[in-house]
Amino acid sequence: MANKDNDLVRLENVAKRFGPVQPLKNVNLRVGRGEVLGLLGNNGAGKSTLMKILCGYHPASEGKMFFDGEEVNLRSVTHARQLGIDCVYQDLALVSELNVYHNMFLQREPVRGGFLGILDNKRMKADAQRHLDDMGVNIPSVDVEIAKLSGGQRQAIAVARSVYSDARLLLLDEPTAAMGAKEGAMILDVINRLRAKGEVSVIIIAHNYAQIFDVCDRINLLRDGEIVFDKRAEDTSVQELTDIVVHEYRHAAETLNE
Amino acid sequence: MLSRIGGIALRRREASIFVAGCLLVLYFQFTTSVFVSYDNIGTLTQYAGATAVLAAGEVMVLICGELDLSIGMVYALSPFLMYFAQQAGVPLVFAIILGLMGAALVGLINGLITTLLKLPSFVTTLGTLFLINGFTLVISGGFPVQPESSQAFANVMGGNAYFLIGWAIVIALILQYVLTQTRWGLHTIAVGGNLDGSTEAGIKVKSIKIRNFMLCSTLAGFAGMLDCFRIGSIDPLAGGNEIMFMAIASAVIGGTLLTGGVGTIIGALFGAIVLGILKDGFTLSGVSAYTFDMILGGAIIVTMTINVHLNRLRERGRV
Numbered sequence: 101m102a103n104k105d106n107d108l109v110r111l112e113n114v115a116k117r118f119g120p121v122q123p124l125k126n127v128n129l130r131v132g133r134g135e136v137l138g139l140l141g142n143n144g145a146g147k148s149t150l151m152k153i154l155c156g157y158h159p160a161s162e163g164k165m166f167f168d169g170e171e172v173n174l175r176s177v178t179h180a181r182q183l184g185i186d187c188v189y190q191d192l193a194l195v196s197e198l199n200v201y202h203n204m205f206l207q208r209e210p211v212r213g214g215f216l217g218i219l220d221n222k223r224m225k226a227d228a229q230r231h232l233d234d235m236g237v238n239i240p241s242v243d244v245e246i247a248k249l250s251g252g253q254r255q256a257i258a259v260a261r262s263v264y265s266d267a268r269l270l271l272l273d274e275p276t277a278a279m280g281a282k283e284g285a286m287i288l289d290v291i292n293r294l295r296a297k298g299e300v301s302v303i304i305i306a307h308n309y310a311q312i313f314d315v316c317d318r319i320n321l322l323r324d325g326e327i328v329f330d331k332r333a334e335d336t337s338v339q340e341l342t343d344i345v346v347h348e349y350r351h352a353a354e355t356l357n358e
Numbered sequence: 359m360l361s362r363i364g365g366i367a368l369r370r371r372e373a374s375i376f377v378a379g380c381l382l383v384l385y386f387q388f389t390t391s392v393f394v395s396y397d398n399i400g401t402l403t404q405y406a407g408a409t410a411v412l413a414a415g416e417v418m419v420l421i422c423g424e425l426d427l428s429i430g431m432v433y434a435l436s437p438f439l440m441y442f443a444q445q446a447g448v449p450l451v452f453a454i455i456l457g458l459m460g461a462a463l464v465g466l467i468n469g470l471i472t473t474l475l476k477l478p479s480f481v482t483t484l485g486t487l488f489l490i491n492g493f494t495l496v497i498s499g500g501f502p503v504q505p506e507s508s509q510a511f512a513n514v515m516g517g518n519a520y521f522l523i524g525w526a527i528v529i530a531l532i533l534q535y536v537l538t539q540t541r542w543g544l545h546t547i548a549v550g551g552n553l554d555g556s557t558e559a560g561i562k563v564k565s566i567k568i569r570n571f572m573l574c575s576t577l578a579g580f581a582g583m584l585d586c587f588r589i590g591s592i593d594p595l596a597g598g599n600e601i602m603f604m605a606i607a608s609a610v611i612g613g614t615l616l617t618g619g620v621g622t623i624i625g626a627l628f629g630a631i632v633l634g635i636l637k638d639g640f641t642l643s644g645v646s647a648y649t650f651d652m653i654l655g656g657a658i659i660v661t662m663t664i665n666v667h668l669n670r671l672r673e674r675g676r677v
């Protein structure tokens with residue numbers, strides 16, 4: 101057992117039910133400070149649900165969450181964000197009708213004039229441009245609507261939004277799924293830069309094992325509502341993970357045949 | 359130069375309806391020769407004023423992905439609340455505020471039922487439409503009454519045609535500013551454009567919807583008051599579904615989509631004015647009201663077709 105004081109976040113016996121569906125039965129999970137955790141699992145295993153519990157979107161049905169050494173009861177996404185938890189959702193949570201910089205500051209827009217909430221567009225625009233340049237994202241302009249961008253560009257913007265939110269725990273739900281090799285490499289580069297700094301902890305879901313091994317310190321596998329595999333990246337291999345997943349598919353196929 | 363104007367016309371949603379309005383004014387000026395005159399513009403604003411105020415609020419509700427069918431009935435109810443408050447001894451200005459608060463309450467109910475009980479707003483506001491209409495008829499006994507105020511006050515409150523259109527323009531400008539330059543406006547667009555995404559981003563989507571329903575209802579009440587001071591009578595049968603549909607038509611031909619996420623208040627103002635121009639122009643040229651309805655129907659379908667297809671072009675980045 102790792103030293104508990106080193107954990108930034110820890111889940112104990114977490115379960116989640118949606119009516120009769122129970123994607124999460126008994127999840128125990130921990131992420132150390134500055135650690136990058138890769139989360140694997142079949143489609144429908146409950147990975148996204150787990151992320152949404154960690155970022156305050158779903159309340160857990162059962163179990164405890166500890167953040168920074170204290171038990172927390174997340175009331176909302178905004179509450180989680182105040183603690184320093186930020187999520188790149190699988191569906192990206194971008195608004196096609198809004199331009200890039202409004203999306204990058206959605207729900208945390210800098211404002212002037214207090215309660216009137218007048219948007220500080222100049223600042224958003226400049227900051228958005230700076231963050232995208234820094235990350236190496238290539239888009240025509242921060243003024244264009246999201247609707248005009250490619251899937252990969254949208255994903256990059258969603259990642260940039262969270263990376264530059266000063267989060268301490270970054271949750272990335274399949275952040276490279278819609279990307280080509282070059283864009284994917286850019287995201288991995290950003291994660292590696294965060295890892296080098298060691299100030300941010302990351303949980304990343306991805307299906308590309310090569311990518312996972314590139315950026316992760318530790319790897320967890322979610323199956324049947326529980327974490328069934330937990331190894332440091334150097335103690336396992338692409339081969340071992342592939343074997344497990346092949347076994348998963350066989351297991352799933354047998355269950356279907358029964 | 360021409361292509362630049364063309365580009366602006368394609369990019370700005372308000373532009374096409376503005377151009378249509380200008381062409382109509384030219385046409386009616388040539389055919390009737392009295393269209394552009396002090397008196398006739400006064401007449402025209404009577405057609406457009408209250409509708410534009412109703413449309414401004416409706417656009418906010420449409421952008422956040424909902425629909426309010428009850429505004430025509432709130433338009434009739436609110437002046438009665440003012441009247442009864444005044445009868446009970448409340449000074450006029452406070453009676454107006456009470457009338458508007460009553461309207462806001464209807465919006466609150468619309469919003470709460472829609473968001474908390476998860477009814478489609480079409481159904482919620484269809485219900486409140488009948489409910490409020492019945493309520494107004496009951497409290498009024500079905501008879502019109504006269505608003506009590508000085509002539510000067512009535513003039514400022516819409517009795518004078520230029521004050522009436524002035525109110526409509528000021529309200530449209532303020533709301534357009536709210537829509538494009540404040541968090542409230544940004545979140546309204548976000549909620550209508552991507553409800554799940556907005557929730558994930560932490561936007562209080564229910565609160566945004568409820569607030570827009572309340573704003574819309576309050577403006578409907580205010581529009582009713584403007585018209586009662588203009589006409590000099592508070593009529594339980596005034597407004598109703600006719601003015602509600604005119605307001606929605608104004609919003610739609612002005613460039614607001616019923617699917618949410620897209621809309622413009624200024625466009626709706628132009629939309630209401632264009633409908634006013636058509637109505638007024640036809641009256642002047644002796645065309646019947648039936649023909650007006652046919653043209654209005656055609657205009658809605660044509661502008662919607664253009665809007666939807668322009669939108670596809672915009673999304674593909676061609677424009």
Ligand SMILES: Nc1ncnc2c1ncn2[C@@H]1O[C@H](COP(=O)(O)OP(=O)(O)O)[C@@H](O)[C@H]1O
Pocket residue numbers: 118121123141142143144145146147148149150
């Ligand atoms: N909001 C919800 N309501 C009901 N069922 C849900 C909801 N979200 C997810 N589920 C169900 O929970 C299971 C896990 O989904 P998800 O967490 O998205 O899996 P993964 O991300 O691993 O593919 C699925 O069976 C899915 O249908």
Ligand SMILES: [Mg+2]
Pocket residue numbers: 147148149190273
């Ligand atoms: Mg998922």
